[in-house]
Amino acid sequence: MSVGTSRAPGAPGTLRRPAARCGPGDPDALADLGVHPDDLPDGLVVADESGHVICFNAAAVRITAVPAAEALGRPLERVLPLEDLEGRRWWQLTDPYGGLATRRGQPERNLLLPGAREVLVSARYVRSAPTGPVRRVIVSLRDTEARRRTERSHAELIATVAHELRSPLTSVKGFTATLLAKWERFTDDQKKLMLETVDADANRVTRLIAELLDISRIDSGRLEVRRQPVDIGAAVGRHIQAHVASGQAADRFLIRVEHPLPDLWADPDKIDQVLSNLLENAVRHGEGTVTIDVMPSASPREREDAGTSVTVSDEGPGIPEESMNRVFTRFWRGSKRGGTGLGLYIVKGIVEAHGGTITVGRAPRGGAQFRFTLPVGAPAYLTA
Template sequence: MSDSTPVGCGCEIQQPQAVLAVAPDAYIAVDATGRIVAWNPAAQTTFGHDHAHACGRDLADLIIPDRYRAAHRAGLARLGAGEPARVLGQRLHLQALHADGHEFPIELTLTATEGSTGPVFHAFGHDVTTTWRISRFAEVEATVSRGLAEAASSHTAATRVVDALGVTMSWPVTELWLADDDRDVLLCSARHAAPGRRLGRFALDELEPGVGLAGRVYQQGRPLWIPDLAADTASLRSRAAARIGLHVAVGVPINTGARSIGALCVYGDRIEDPEDSLTTLLVGVAAQVGQYLERRRAEELTIELARTKDEFLALVTHELRNPLAVITSTASLLEEELDGLLDADQRQYVHTILRGAGRLSVLVDDLLDLARLESGHLAIDPAPSDLVAIVEHAVAAIAAQSAEKALTVTIDTPARLDLYADSSRLQQVADNLLSNAVKYTPAGGAITITAAADPDEAWITWTFTDTGIGIPPADRPHLFRRFYRASTALDRRIPGTGLGLVITRAIIERHGGTIGLANHNGPGTTFHIRVPTKPDVASNP
């Protein structure tokens, strides 16, 4: 036996040293006090301590988890005293402690011999983590199936999946990521962390596709195993994981049909090689999640369609019936009393009729634009245009209503902003956003419109800001959904169809631009728009 593969620590061990040095199982011998007197190379591989460090040490302090040490020492004392022991010669399943601090299951057999100074106890064992995991697969799959079947929401389902993997499989951290509706960001739908595990900066809630384990798995659409997170120097998140004691990770994509919609990731606290069985389990769980989400989405779509139908019927009932009633009743009065009416009264009646007809005309135009939008036929006819002229025209058109409410309307733009766009459609955008600002801003408020070109003049940034009733955070994600009305508008019974912003976004996006709600301090709302000045910019933002 070479010096590089020592086994015995004292002459009292008389086993064939060469055989133990190459044995695949860990071999440990201890005396009656628990002091290690033999330690073969397989023991070093299994527990992480080399021969020089292990020999002479108390076994309990070295490889027994703290909560089991008292019981271990009591049992060893009984064996040393010659009491009958059922553990000798039996196959035992225990928890062991690795040099890096993680616990793992081992299977061992314990025997005893009499040495020159008293009894010597011999243990032959091996790491059974893989076997243990495989034995838990059925339990995990059953737990996941039950959790998905009982989940009342996608969030609850995601939480149950990560808990099943984290608790049942003893992974320190498990995460489930799903792409948002626009597929440009991944959101952490659920995360499980073992008790006492501090995640710090590792616990991100958003990732871009291609970034981090989840982002790479989602983008590539295939499983990925990182056997050593500290060596994954290209990933900031891998380095953050290594700093909190996570060493290995595996992720698998979540698919619905042929499309990747997210990733399921687990993180471990020890470096290990890939296991086909574990990847297979995770792929199976991810498939269950994908099927659940696909079924859930179909159910939600059915509910959404039914609700949209109800909202549309309510819209037709309210938004069409009211102006029609005004037109009908006013026209009847005008017909009955025409001979006795003064010119001023006639003009007032005619104005009322025209206002009701105007409301109907706007609604019909919105419904037609919505139909064109859904059929893909919303026409955009670009030509050289001036955005400043469009803004000024919108402000002039709304002047009477803004003056009636004593609103201050401010325009902050250069003298001209040239772009290649459909001026009539951008006029529709300006009219819609400005009309909303006037409608939802109380008397005496202020409206500010800004527009400016970027330094390279490739894009124009355009904003509409008001001091109105604002939009609650809970309503913001739904604001561009057809027929949706913010709760603040509904509470104040402010009329509207919930179609204007849907059409506005469609027009901006057909120009290659973007529109959204900007962060806004104080009361009111700010819409932030970016449009390209030239058609070819839209494809290279």
């Protein structure tokens, strides 16, 4: 990519330094595709065969804080005085114009600009022939903020896992070591209590590992959905019975099912996971009556039942308005009552893997309200 360059009068063989950033006049420019360099999301810096910058787009200006007017026409190594993380000058190491004639560029790597500002840099060498001299050096610059966010997210995940695993594993280790050392000194009731605690902590570790596997599959797009006929009303009823059996008052739950419901084909285990998480959140973080509404989801276009919607509402303090857009992100916690902060992220991934949607809002009585909608999802041979 080049700009209209011309030979300086009276100086054959030398190029006049351009007075403007690269534009649409070059036959091999991005303009041939209807794209201006300033439209690119990444920084673009192009140097000619003499090593002088002939293109410096707006993203490059933003990333380097070097005005385009100061960059154009200057030597590439002065415009981008890059160093690697060990303090070595990158242009001296790579030597694009005098290095191996077969080299085509440099892969992306972290480098430092003046002031220790980190950027992601990759380079491409354009040659007039396979082993000919370098005609252009094209440098791509990317901000590291997105990668830093990813790295922070991974670090948070590791820290969360370590914290969540430490407590149950410490308990398991402590009780098993005590039982092995002093088995005869405990009564049967004491032994049973210890073993029940170990079993509960082991279940907690198992759930955490399952959550991590789900996150991995969601992030990589590999979450599998094994569709079967699902009675969503009966599934909600089972979860309510489990909460009542664990000590919750039966009158705390109100189930309203609107019949007839369309046939629903979904993964029963994953739908159970969604219901379990939403109901547990309502019981743990909400107050008052937990209301579950199950009804057909009508399609405005087709004017017929397109699926099923489930709404879980409580009468607690609800979710602050400013937090609504973060509810389904990793590590969001609605209160200080523990938890990994991964549950709703997984719920959203499961619902979307079914082709459905999930939303959060304020319930009629002020609490939190989660509503997810699932399409019928019937196999093709049933709809043909």
